[in-house]
Amino acid sequence: MKQLHRKDLFGWSLFNEERNLDFHSVLWVRPEGNVLIDPLPLSAHDRRHLQALGGAKLIVITNFDHIRASWLIAQENGARLYGPAGDRDLISFPCDVWLEGNEDIVPGLTVFRMTGSKTPGELALLLENDTLITGDLIRSHVGGELCLLPDAKLQDKRQAIASVKRIAALPGIKTVLPGDGWPLFNNGGVALQRLAAALDG
Numbered sequence: 472m473k474q475l476h477r478k479d480l481f482g483w484s485l486f487n488e489e490r491n492l493d494f495h496s497v498l499w500v501r502p503e504g505n506v507l508i509d510p511l512p513l514s515a516h517d518r519r520h521l522q523a524l525g526g527a528k529l530i531v532i533t534n535f536d537h538i539r540a541s542w543l544i545a546q547e548n549g550a551r552l553y554g555p556a557g558d559r560d561l562i563s564f565p566c567d568v569w570l571e572g573n574e575d576i577v578p579g580l581t582v583f584r585m586t587g588s589k590t591p592g593e594l595a596l597l598l599e600n601d602t603l604i605t606g607d608l609i610r611s612h613v614g615g616e617l618c619l620l621p622d623a624k625l626q627d628k629r630q631a632i633a634s635v636k637r638i639a640a641l642p643g644i645k646t647v648l649p650g651d652g653w654p655l656f657n658n659g660g661v662a663l664q665r666l667a668a669a670l671d672g
Contacts, residue, residue, distance in 0.1 A: 483511060492610075498527075505524065505526060506530075506531060507541075508596060511539050526548045527548040529576065530552050533605070534593040536589070551568065553576060555584075555592030555593060581596070581597045583595045583596075585609075585631070585638075586634050587631030603647045616665075644660035645657065
């Protein structure tokens with residue numbers, strides 16, 4: 472795992488040749504128990520690193536397509552699974568908590584429902600008001616810029632645009648960590664607002 476822009480955040484990635492971009496997972500290290508978000512399979516090195524950092528207490532799945540290695544890692548770590556309530560009928564295993572959106576998972580980690588995306592329950596997470604972690608709807612195919620999931624994969628473009636605008640209006644976002652594509656460690660909020668403004672056209 473690589474340390475991200477904060478000492479308590481780590482990530483690991485998998486390059487997807489079909490889409491020509493990286494898929495990402497995030498680990499938030501915290502004294503009350505570590506949180507994994509959309510965990511990809513772990514290499515032996517990353518599994519050792521995770522254990523050295525305290526393992527995982529909670530695992531958050533942002534959407535059905537980001538189940539990835541969540542179930543296996545939860546079993547290995549005795550972690551509780553938090554899944555998107557709107558995708559409940561798509562996920563083949565039980566989650567301990569089903570997230571509706573607009574709620575705090577733990578202090579400092581707020582979840583928002585992103586309606587209109589490719590699955591009905593997709594979530595985005597805001598960490599301590601300045602780091603946005605997205606699933607599929609908001610992504611980055613070009614370094615420093617954010618884009619929307621292609622129209623063909625959206626369930627409802629109008630709702631998807633409204634979801635992006637609602638997130639872009641949140642104050643204080645500095646970093647955007649998309650599930651797919653380039654991370655924006657600086658000026659992520661500016662890029663998010665730029666995306667929201669472009670969706671007016």
